[in-house]
Amino acid sequence: MSDYNQQMIEKYRGNFLKEVEANVEEGDWVKMCMQCGVCSGSCPLGPHWEHPPQEIFMMIRANKREDILSSSSMWMCTSCYNCIARCPRGLPITHIMHGLATYAKRLGLAPKEQPTAKFAQLFWDNLTKTGRVNELKLGLSLYFMNGFGEGIKTALKMKDVGLGMLKTKRMTPMEMLGGHKCKDVKGLQAMLKKAEELEEARIGKRG
Amino acid sequence: MSEVIATNQTILVVGGGISGMTAALEAAECGKQVLLVEKNPTVGGRVSQLYKYFPKLCHPKCGLEINLRRMKANRNLRLMTLTEVTAVEGEAGNYSVTLKTSPRYVNDNCTACGACADAVEAEFDDEHNYGLMKRKGAWLPFNQAYPFRYVLDPRIIGTPDADKAKAACKYDAIDLDMQEEETTITVGAIVWATGWRPYDAGKIQPYGYDRFDNVITSVELERMMDPHGPTGGKILRPSDGKEAKDVAFIQCAGSRDKNHLKHCSRICCMASLKQATYLPEQYGEDYKGTIYYIDIRAIDRLDDFYQNIQKDPNIKFVKSKVASITEDKETGNPVLHGVDTEGYHRYSNPHDLVVLAIGMEPSVPADGFPMEVVINEEGFVELDEKNGAFFAAGCSSDALDVNRAVQSGTASALRAIQVVNRVAGAEG
Amino acid sequence: MADMKIGAYICKGCGLGERLDCDELATIAKRDGKAQVVQQHDFLCSEDGVSMIRNDIDNEGVNRVVIAACSRRAKTDAFNFDGEVCVARANLREGVIWIRPDEDEFQETTQEMAADYVRMGCAEVKYQTPPHPAEERGCHEAILVVGGGVSGMTAALEAAKAGYPVHIVEKEAQLGGAVGQMWKDIPMHSPYTDPVEPVTRRLIEEVEANERITVHLSSRLTKTSGAPGRFSADISAESGSTTTENFGAIVMASGATPYDASKLPELGYGKSPDVVDRVEMEKLAIEADGGPIKRPSDGKEVKKVTFIQCAGQRSEKEGHLPYCSGDCCLTSIKQAMYFKDRNPDIETEVLFTDLRTPGAPGEDFYRSGQDKEVTFRKGVVSEVVAGSNGPVVKFKDLILDEDVEEEADLVVLATGMVPNSGVDIELAAGPNVEGEEEEAQTDSEGNAIEIPVESVLNLTYRQGKDLPHLKYGFNDSHFICFPYETRRTGIYASGPVRRPMDTPQAIEDATGAALKAIQALENAKLGRAAHPRSGDLSYPSFRKEGCTQCKRCTVECPFGAIDEDEERYPKFNEARCRRCGTCMGACPVRVISFENYSVDTVGQQIKNCDIPDEFDEKPRFLVLACENDAYPALDMAAMQGNSYSQWARVIPVRCLGSVNTIWITDALNSGYDGVVLMGCKKGDDYQCHFVKGSEMAHYRMSKIDDTLEQLNLEKERVETYEVAITDIERAPKLINDMAETIDKIGMSPFKF
Incomplete structure (x- = not known):
């Protein structure tokens, strides 16, 4: 991974805008930002961003590669699309944020303890195992994401909700035992593997 | 209106705002025959609705008075109001133009004595004041209106009000049987000066113009400043009639925005800077102004106006496109939310009043031209040979300030003269 | 002068008949106004009323018409008589009945106001003669364009396309100017995405191919004299040869120099x-x-x-x-x-x-x-x-x-652009108005911008060699609604010398300037005034025998229209004149007048107002109001239902600059209790459409205190105000203030 990072650094030699354009989903749009700040002001999670989108766009143009890629900012995006709806230049900001996050992760620069990133990984692992999301397991792994003690605490806090769900048959404990799956799990996994290969090849060609 | 005299040596000017009046007058004062048509009951256009001009802070009515005097004195210039162009056929030097004239229901006998307005009861939104106040169903559009004659609103025709108006007129000036008329004329060249209209502020959803009383537009503020306007010349909050002493100006309201108008409307920066001077004019030293902007486009020698406002400690500039407005229910204050992009500062600023520096859009939509015309993506008419002798003047050609609009009106007058001179030369 | 026959026409419409005793007004017109024909009409502006007047003009020999009806700003179409006729408007509607309350107790004073306006109208026409165009009329059709850049070439081509011959004088050895030095230019037609070929290449081809255009390269203007319609210019080439050509008008497109x-x-x-x-x-x-x-x-x-x-x-x-x-x-x-x-x-x-x-x-x-x-x-x-x-x-x-x-x-x-606007004549003239030489401007300190000081036009005008600068050295117009109003009639600045601009705007600007040049020469042919009194045929003339050669008229003319002849008498260049009357106001011996506007046309109105003796307790004061701003403001005040003092008598003037102090002293001497002057804003952001008129008036009135002292009168009796057209509330208030002042300090001792 860090090899890959090094490779990219050398390839773009201080032109981070070019790097973003080539490697980040919808990265082409970054250059069109005119620094009005409407995206930054429109984000419901705004105050939690260390660098709001408009600033990130400026930082990209100012070659602040490390600052951006290791930032937690773009992981804050919840895809509410307020920014896209309001951007006067039509930048697909939500997609760019996710694109940047993905790219940072691929480079191995994404912050390690970032909860959004962690959750995304849990979700992916959970989903790809059976082809179906196992909500019980996903919920539990989420509870225990930050260690056993905290997991127990969270579980106790949520017990009424859990019991309620059991009662109304919205949740079954049987799911703990493997859970339901899609028809052809092997096939699915093969498809995902192929997709991964294609994506690697694409990045290799482009990157 | 029975004998419209126009020939292929006549210049038709469409639109009686500052650009059209200028084009018509400049051509007529060169000795050319000019027909000026205006769809409203009076000439004057948007500038007649302004309180002051930047950068001199002089009054548009002053220049209008001069232009009206020029019009009254010039025999080469004919004016048709309440008239629109519905079709144009032919080619440079020989256009056949169809005009549609709506009835005024008031003839030349009118002395502007005002008896009809006194008699009529029905009231309607006053267009001159952007609907901020009412006017009678028989009215004089504004006190410098030209022709200096009253108009009957078509909505009172057939009601007892119409008969009351007729009965009140001692001069047989009210003619309730007037009908819409269609006229076809021949002209040599057309100057198209149909101007602009304020962008519909209600469409800018996050700013809540349609929901919050204390969010108004820049053109409405101009009307408020008129001593005979809706607030008697005071800046009053629509919600509670209190004086607004802390005013926010939001730039690019509708402009430079692909969701609304793609272009920069050019005038709004200077307009807000100008309106910032209305605050000390009203309140002495007890005021606050905040201008939220992307770029301050006080171009060329107008920059000193900007520099002077920057020196005013009561006026603040924030480089930010405001993200949204909410309303503080208790105070009625609009609260502006966004990020000051110079160094990343979040704000939620309450103000007494918010003025949206509203953008300009061409009055005539892309599909509204009476003939095929080359326009750009933004809907402004290009200077293009394919347009023949159809020349745009003023804001139908781009978002322009008054000075440039007049310049453009003057230039298009010459372009039209070239055509009719050619026709005259060919015909000996 | 043909026999003068005054016809006075009194309208009874719009409530005039009900509010006023029109029979008495008719008697006054006959008795005091010496009107030979007096008629009343229920509806004077109707077809019937107008044809009644026209009939008197055509068949009864009436050639001086007094319309006692509404304001001169209303019903202009109806009361527009061609031919050898002078018209005065006694403003009984906006000026009397609309600004006075309709109550019995005021009836008498309202009637007195109306009666005075009828007297004044009759007096005014008596001293007017119908204007005729000046005899000295140039009819050169060629246009001189100074500068061969985008602006100059565009002005030349656009004028040529309208049929006018053009000469371009370019100081460099080739055409093209600043844009000619560019590799590419910004786009001028949609799509606005890429740089384009500079337009100069096409323009040069077109200029060179155009038969109507003559180009003088490596040349300058060494002398420019005359007036619209008859400019004469010496075009001197670097080689040393000089040709003299005549022109109808000038476009100054001398461009800008890159900032150093x-x-x-x-x-x-x-x-x-x-x-x-x-x-x-x-x-x-x-x-x-x-x-x-x-x-x-x-x-x-x-x-x-x-x-x-x-x-x-x-x-x-x-x-x-x-x-x-x-x-x-x-x-x-x-x-x-x-x-x-x-x-x-x-x-x-x-x-x-x-x-x-x-x-x-x-x-x-x-x-x-x-x-x-x-x-x-x-x-x-x-x-x-x-x-x-x-x-x-x-x-x-x-x-x-x-x-x-x-x-x-x-x-x-x-970097920016510095306009090539020539000599700053105001700096050059300095405080010494009689300045012999104009070379002193280079050492003017404290002027941040260095302006190229070589003259562009080399005008022989008494007032200086070039167009006056507005700000930062640009030759721009001061007026937002009138961007081509340079202060030298028939000479139009265009392009970046006027204000900073890009190529598309320069093209638009130059096209407009070409129109103004054409218009100026066409007007000059007919002896008509240029903007803002477009079409006015009157022009100032002076009685040589009375002139003391004091030069005030030449100095104060805001448009540099007046030179001096060999005998040092003023030499009026009618085609340069804008008909504001500032010279008339300036003349201490009152020898300057227009045919239809003179010391007498106003002075006699003042004299013919009826001044009640002091025991009547009816003061009278004079209001001289600028016809473009203050007078319309009072009209509109009347429309809004405002009122002002019944003691005021308002006379519109072309410009406050045309007010001769004799009017004030005569008024005070003949028993007026006060005088109010209303002109436009002066100073840096002046709104006076004759540039300096209002300022001159304020200056002159600041000197009137001496006169008042001599007469032993309080100085509050004369007030000078800046009034805007929007001062609809304030203007009547200023009039009422004077009424109050008089109430306080008492009536004038000069009543008879």
């Missing part, structure tokens, strides 16, 4: 060869001609270029330009595209504080620049220094709020 970047050492200019100004950037692009652009120091291909906006502009620092040159943002975007269009990998950065790309074309071009990956950073540059590999730009990034140092291969300073 050597004044910007802090931005590295002169310290590093790789810091260039915008003009040098064009040269580099021309040299490259589509190939790699190389930097001056070592010929290395530029891989990173930084543009610094507002270099030496928008700044109060000494030696900088205080204004924005208007086109530099678009120019830098265009120049950045020179790099990007050839090689998108070249880094181009624009450092700006406000990016000014207005309108639809401007914003489209900015967007296109971004699309081509030109980087825009909001920042303030503090310094450019030499680095090891190229110039280093130090700036504060305002968005990221941090200080940055960046090396570039090339730095381009977006």
Whole structure:
């Protein structure tokens, strides 16, 4: 991974805008930002961003590669699309944020303890195992994401909700035992593997 | 209106705002025959609705008075109001133009004595004041209106009000049987000066113009400043009639925005800077102004106006496109939310009043031209040979300030003269 | 003079018949006004009423018409009589019944007001004669264009297309001007995305092919004299030969000179060869001609270029330009595209504080620049220094709020433009109005901008060699609604000499200026005035025997219309005159008059007003109101239902500058209790359409105190105000203030 990072650094030699354009989903749009700040002001999670989108766009143009890629900012995006709806230049900001996050992760620069990133990984692992999301397991792994003690605490806090769900048959404990799956799990996994290969090849060609 | 005299040596000017009046007058004062048509009951256009001009802070009515005097004195210039162009056929030097004239229901006998307005009861939104106040169903559009004659609103025709108006007129000036008329004329060249209209502020959803009383537009503020306007010349909050002493100006309201108008409307920066001077004019030293902007486009020698406002400690500039407005229910204050992009500062600023520096859009939509015309993506008419002798003047050609609009009106007058001179030369 | 026959026509419409005793007014017109024909009509502006008047003109020999009805601003179409007729309007509607309450107790004084206006109207026409165009009328049709850049060539071609012959005088050896030095220009037609061929190439071809256009290269104007319709210009070539040509009008398109970047050492200019100004950037692009652009120091291909906006502009620092040159943002975007269009990998950065790309074309071009990956950073540059590999730009990034140092291969300073507006005649004249020589302007200190001091026009006008400057050396018009109002009739500034502008605007501007030139010469042919009294045939003349050669008229004329002849008498150049009457107001011996506007036409109105004796307790005071602003304001006040004092008698004047102090002293001597003067705003942001009229009036009135003292009168009896057309509430109030003042200090002792 860090090899890959090094490779990219050398390839773009201080032109981070070019790097973003080539490697980040919808990265082409970054250059069109005119620094009005409407995206930054429109984000419901705004105050939690260390660098709001408009600033990130400026930082990209100012070659602040490390600052951006290791930032937690773009992981804050919840895809509410307020920014896209309001951007006067039509930048697909939500997609760019996710694109940047993905790219940072691929480079191995994404912050390690970032909860959004962690959750995304849990979700992916959970989903790809059976082809179906196992909500019980996903919920539990989420509870225990930050260690056993905290997991127990969270579980106790949520017990009424859990019991309620059991009662109304919205949740079954049987799911703990493997859970339901899609028809052809092997096939699915093969498809995902192929997709991964294609994506690697694409990045290799482009990157 | 029975004998419209126009020939292929006549210049038709469409639109009686500052650009059209200028084009018509400049051509007529060169000795050319000019027909000026205006769809409203009076000439004057948007500038007649302004309180002051930047950068001199002089009054548009002053220049209008001069232009009206020029019009009254010039025999080469004919004016048709309440008239629109519905079709144009032919080619440079020989256009056949169809005009549609709506009835005024008031003839030349009118002395502007005002008896009809006194008699009529029905009231309607006053267009001159952007609907901020009412006017009678028989009215004089504004006190410098030209022709200096009253108009009957078509909505009172057939009601007892119409008969009351007729009965009140001692001069047989009210003619309730007037009908819409269609006229076809021949002209040599057309100057198209149909101007602009304020962008519909209600469409800018996050700013809540349609929901919050204390969010108004820049053109409405101009009307408020008129001593005979809706607030008697005071800046009053629509919600509670209190004086607004802390005013926010939001730039690019509708402009430079692909969701609304793609272009920069050019005038709004200077307009807000100008309106910032209305605050000390009203309140002495007890005021606050905040201008939220992307770029301050006080171009060329107008920059000193900007520099002077920057020196005013009561006026603040924030480089930010405001993200949204909410309303503080208790105070009625609009609260502006966004990020000051110079160094990343979040704000939620309450103000007494918010003025949206509203953008300009061409009055005539892309599909509204009476003939095929080359326009750009933004809907402004290009200077293009394919347009023949159809020349745009003023804001139908781009978002322009008054000075440039007049310049453009003057230039298009010459372009039209070239055509009719050619026709005259060919015909000996 | 043909026999004078006055017809007075009294309207009874619009309530006049009910509010006023019109029979009495008719008697007054006959008895006091000496009107030979007096008629009343229920509805004077009707077809019937107007034809009654016309019949009297055609068949009864009436040639002086007094319309006692509404304001002179109303019903102008109806009361518009051709031929040898003078018309006066006694304003009984807006001026009397609409501004006085309709109550019995006021009936008497309201009637007195109306009666006075009828007397005044009769007196006015008695002293008028129908104006005739001046005999001295030039009819040269050729237009002189000074400058062969985009503006000059456009003005020439557009005028030629309308059928007029044109001469272009260009000081350089070739046409093209500033745009001719560019590799490419900004786009002028949609799509506004890419730089285009400079329009100069096409213009030069067209100019050279046009039979109506004569070009004088390497030439200057060494002498320009005359007036619209009959200008005479000496065109001197560098070779030494001089030709003299006659012209009807002049377009001054002398353009601008690039700001001298050597004044910007802090931005590295002169310290590093790789810091260039915008003009040098064009040269580099021309040299490259589509190939790699190389930097001056070592010929290395530029891989990173930084543009610094507002270099030496928008700044109060000494030696900088205080204004924005208007086109530099678009120019830098265009120049950045020179790099990007050839090689998108070249880094181009624009450092700006406000990016000014207005309108639809401007914003489209900015967007296109971004699309081509030109980087825009909001920042303030503090310094450019030499680095090891190229110039280093130090700036504060305002968005990221941090200080940055960046090396570039090339730095381009977006420098501004300084207008080539010739001699600043006001500086040159200085306080010494009699100034013998005008060479002193170079050592004028405290003037931040250095303006090229070589005269462009070399006018022989008494008032100076060039057009007056407005601000920062530009020859712009002061008026927002009238951008072509230069203060020398028939000479129109155009292009960047008028105000900073880009090529598309210069083309528009030049086309407009060409129209104004055509209009000026067409008007001159007919002896008609130019704007703002367009079409006015009257012009000032003077009685030589009375003239004391005091020169006040020549000095005070705001338009430089008056020269001196060999005997040092004033020499009026009618075609330059704008008919404001400032000369008439200035003349201490009152020898200057217009046919239809004179010391008498107003003076007799003042005299013919009935002044009740002091026991009547009915004061009278005079209001002289500018016809363009104050008078309409009073009209509109009447429409709004305002009222003002019944003791006021209002006379509209062409401009407050035309007010001769004799009117004031005569009024006070004959028993008026006060005088109110209402003119337009003066000073830097003057609104007076005759430039200096209001200011002159204020100045003259500041001297009236001596007169008042001699007469033993309180100085509050004369007040001079600046009144705007929107002062609909204030103007009546000012009149009422005078009524109150008189009430307080008592009536004039000069009643008989």
